[in-house]
Amino acid sequence: MSEKIITAAIVIIGDEILSGNTPDTNTSHIAKTLAQKGIDVLEVRFIQDEESAIIFAVNELRAKYTYVLTTGGIGATHDDITAASIAKAFKVPLVKNPKAYAIIKNRYKERLNAHYRSMAFMPEGASLIANSLSDVPSFYINNVYVLAGMPSVMRVMLDDILPTLKSGEKVYTNDLTSKAQEYVIAESLSNIQAEFPKVSIGSYPFYDQHSKGTTLVLKSRDTDALKLATQKTLDMLRMHKHEPLVNFEIDIER
Amino acid sequence: MSEKIITAAIVIIGDEILSGNTPDTNTSHIAKTLAQKGIDVLEVRFIQDEESAIIFAVNELRAKYTYVLTTGGIGATHDDITAASIAKAFKVPLVKNPKAYAIIKNRYKERLNAHYRSMAFMPEGASLIANSLSDVPSFYINNVYVLAGMPSVMRVMLDDILPTLKSGEKVYTNDLTSKAQEYVIAESLSNIQAEFPKVSIGSYPFYDQHSKGTTLVLKSRDTDALKLATQKTLDMLRMHKHEPLVNFEIDIER
CATH class of the missing domain: 3.40.980.10 (MoaB/Mog-like domain)
Incomplete structure (x- = not known):
């Protein structure tokens, strides 16, 4: 690789x-x-x-x-x-x-x-x-x-x-979509981001007539860091009483 | 205006x-x-x-x-x-x-x-x-x-x-979609473009399992030039035995 x-x-x-x-x-x-x-x-x-x-x-x-x-x-x-x-x-x-x-x-x-x-x-x-x-x-x-x-x-x-074309090192991604609103999780998320500098964490709120919530997208070339950061993010969502709306797992084949 | x-x-x-x-x-x-x-x-x-x-x-x-x-x-x-x-x-x-x-x-x-x-x-x-x-x-x-x-x-x-925001002078558009293939009409189209420098004529071929043909998109700020160029393009398509697949008219309201 x-x-x-x-x-x-x-x-x-x-x-x-x-x-x-x-x-x-x-x-x-x-x-x-x-x-x-x-x-x-x-x-x-x-x-x-x-x-x-x-x-x-x-x-x-x-x-x-x-x-x-x-x-x-x-x-x-x-x-x-x-x-x-x-x-x-x-x-x-x-x-x-x-x-x-x-x-x-x-x-x-x-x-x-x-x-x-x-x-x-x-x-x-x-x-x-x-x-x-x-x-x-x-x-x-x-x-x-x-x-x-x-x-x-x-x-x-x-x-x-x-x-x-030349191959680069792959970026792996995990998405966590929940009904958590950004303001509830913003601070915890910022702490997780600070703890995992090798993982880029994006937060994308959605808001329409059907539902509102946030999709968190974690990306990294380092699968160990990605796994840990994803677990922490999941724990954090649960601490705020939110579950991911869709099942997910570390996507190592992408 | x-x-x-x-x-x-x-x-x-x-x-x-x-x-x-x-x-x-x-x-x-x-x-x-x-x-x-x-x-x-x-x-x-x-x-x-x-x-x-x-x-x-x-x-x-x-x-x-x-x-x-x-x-x-x-x-x-x-x-x-x-x-x-x-x-x-x-x-x-x-x-x-x-x-x-x-x-x-x-x-x-x-x-x-x-x-x-x-x-x-x-x-x-x-x-x-x-x-x-x-x-x-x-x-x-x-x-x-x-x-x-x-x-x-x-x-x-x-x-x-x-x-x-400031308003500009509007651009008007006419689309002519037909089953004419580009190579059949390319030369006639290029002559029409040369005759109407104030009109921009785009040619967009399509090609899939259902059909093939070309969409011609005529644009201009000058509605008289646009009308004339559109009429010429339509005549040209008919000369090549093609009719537009969709009815069209000079779109002056856009």
């Missing part, structure tokens, strides 16, 4: 997600998938289909995190500007990738036109990401991985790159 | 959203609500419950956009660090706001404790945002508006600030 902390940022490119009209489902899938490899997603950005926005985000994030994964803007229409923008971010020309071109030619045959051909253009030095669903590949360059926006295609592309 | 372009960024603070375990519903609600006032949300970030991450994002975004709206991290537990972090971002002390304190005292009465009292601490110079659901207010300072993470509370806080 690696000792290293491996980090990632996700960049969701597209006006339709930003406007709130199309719900984003890619972020959650990517974050959960990377977590299984012990890769911490530390930032997500939704940005416009706009060259300067893409260049700014990609350059800022690739310097900050181990990996950057983008989704969106790699189709065959005039608004698909991700590849060209990333070439500019890396200050390299956008060139026709012969392997990508061969795949595209083979897929579209007599339907091949200039727009489909445009999908073979990638930043110089890029390597291919395979697309087992609809053939047309995408690419990565250095630590920036460019995935499709369409969830089904994004998923197969993510599956393709996953084995090549 | 204002001529101005008014922009905003949204910052979703919290490890639970970043991890993908809790789905984010706030972004879409805020983006759609601001769009109704003609405010363009140009960027969304999900960041950690972490002081340096909050300071970095808030300072970068408040310099770039008319407004920054944050959600999350304003409760009563040890992990609620948004107010303190924003005070640091603005380089002002975190002080007890007397109006907020009076509201909190009145709400909790004999249950008032140090943790509830902590919610009255805000950056010096901040003004209150009312909470019509559960009383405890939040705050804004300059162009940064700090909202609750809990969706029900976030919504009433957004309703409170909305009348005070």
Whole structure:
């Protein structure tokens, strides 16, 4: 098991997600998938289909995190500007990738036109990401991985790159949801947090017409510390006469 | 009607959203609500419950956009660090706001404790945002508006600030969804885009076991240009023997 902390940022490119009209489902899938490899997603950005926005985000994030994964803007229409923008971010020309071109030619045959051909253009030095669903590949360059926006295609592309990404040490999580209100447990919780610096304890109150209470989320790379802190938190809830609403156990396989 | 372009960024603070375990519903609600006032949300970030991450994002975004709206991290537990972090971002002390304190005292009465009292601490110079659901207010300072993470509370806080935000000129949208595949229409679409520079045309292919096709999204502040471009796009689809799957009309009320 690696000792290293491996980090990632996700960049969701597209006006339709930003406007709130199309719900984003890619972020959650990517974050959960990377977590299984012990890769911490530390930032997500939704940005416009706009060259300067893409260049700014990609350059800022690739310097900050181990990996950057983008989704969106790699189709065959005039608004698909991700590849060209990333070439500019890396200050390299956008060139026709012969392997990508061969795949595209083979897929579209007599339907091949200039727009489909445009999908073979990638930043110089890029390597291919395979697309087992609809053939047309995408690419990565250095630590920036460019995935499709369409969830089904994004998923197969993510599956393709996953084995090549470095693994980090996994973070294990325990959730304790109860009807305890935050103010009742805030002080005890803060003491438990102080006692277990290796465990991060988040407190998320919920409040709707059906019920109110708090979900406590304990996370750690250290399973012993996590077990102890979880037991203490459970004891603390019971001391306040609350039981978890859902059974739980230390999730060591996640 | 204002001529101005008014922009905003949204910052979703919290490890639970970043991890993908809790789905984010706030972004879409805020983006759609601001769009109704003609405010363009140009960027969304999900960041950690972490002081340096909050300071970095808030300072970068408040310099770039008319407004920054944050959600999350304003409760009563040890992990609620948004107010303190924003005070640091603005380089002002975190002080007890007397109006907020009076509201909190009145709400909790004999249950008032140090943790509830902590919610009255805000950056010096901040003004209150009312909470019509559960009383405890939040705050804004300059162009940064700090909202609750809990969706029900976030919504009433957004309703409170909305009348005070500047209105921009509205963007109108038409969607045309058909079974046309992108490669068939890509060239015609690119010609329509070139003819109507004031209209932004997005093309979003879909592809699943049930159907495949493309949603074309036309947006503009100029309703005449939007009508013309939409008519041309519709004619183009018909020329390719496709009809929109859903009836549509120029959406001038949005």
